Amino acid sequence: MHGRTRNQFYTGDADWAAIARVKDAVGVPVFTNGDITSVADARQALALSGGDGVLVGRAAVGRPWLLGEIAAALNDRAWVGPEADERCDAAREQLASSLDCYGPRKGLLNFRKHLAAYLTAEDVARETVSALCRIDAPADLDAAIRTVWPRHDMERAA
Numbered sequence: 340m341h342g343r344t345r346n347q348f349y350t351g352d353a354d355w356a357a358i359a360r361v362k363d364a365v366g367v368p369v370f371t372n373g374d375i376t377s378v379a380d381a382r383q384a385l386a387l388s389g390g391d392g393v394l395v396g397r398a399a400v401g402r403p404w405l406l407g408e409i410a411a412a413l414n415d416r417a418w419v420g421p422e423a424d425e426r427c428d429a430a431r432e433q434l435a436s437s438l439d440c441y442g443p444r445k446g447l448l449n450f451r452k453h454l455a456a457y458l459t460a461e462d463v464a465r466e467t468v469s470a471l472c473r474i475d476a477p478a479d480l481d482a483a484i485r486t487v488w489p490r491h492d493m494e495r496a497a
């Protein structure tokens with residue numbers, strides 16, 4: 340359940356407490372959704388809604404490991420975040436899946452918004468993000484992705 344009305348669309352904050360009224364009224368499991376972007380949000384959303392679990396949408400775009408981080412925290416398991424090469428691999432794997440699923444043209448176009456999210460989460464310069472999002476050949480894009488992560492990590496370490 341997304342804690343917003345239809346008319347709100349994505350304005351305002353999701354109302355996690357309102358979901359508690361749904362939870363009380365129905366006899367099926369209720370999953371709490373809307374504006375959950377971290378472990379702390381997930382905990383608070385569950386505390387306020389009494390939900391049986393959380394669902395995360397936008398915050399996982401470009402950061403798919405967030406789901407593992409939240410799942411580990413809610414189940415009292417240790418969690419180690421992905422290293423730069425694993426984050427790079429995640430983006431490359433998603434590019435490959437997108438191409439497989441939608442074909443070369445639509446697959447590449449569809450992937451661009453995800454790539455922008457991955458790179459923005461890495462603090463990559465906006466011009467670099469734009470440059471990568473203009474690459475038209477899937478193989479060139481894959482090669483460019485491989486160069487961005489290590490280079491970026493070296494810049495950070497310097």
Ligand SMILES: Cc1cc2nc3c(=O)[nH]c(=O)nc-3n(C[C@H](O)[C@H](O)[C@H](O)COP(=O)(O)O)c2cc1C
Pocket residue numbers: 341372373374375394395396397398
């Ligand atoms: C790009 C996008 C596509 C979505 N598509 C669907 C959909 O097909 N069906 C659906 O029930 N909700 C859809 N949603 C709503 C999400 O499932 C979720 O309820 C909403 O994004 C709020 O959660 P969030 O704040 O974690 O993103 C979509 C949301 C986004 C941003």
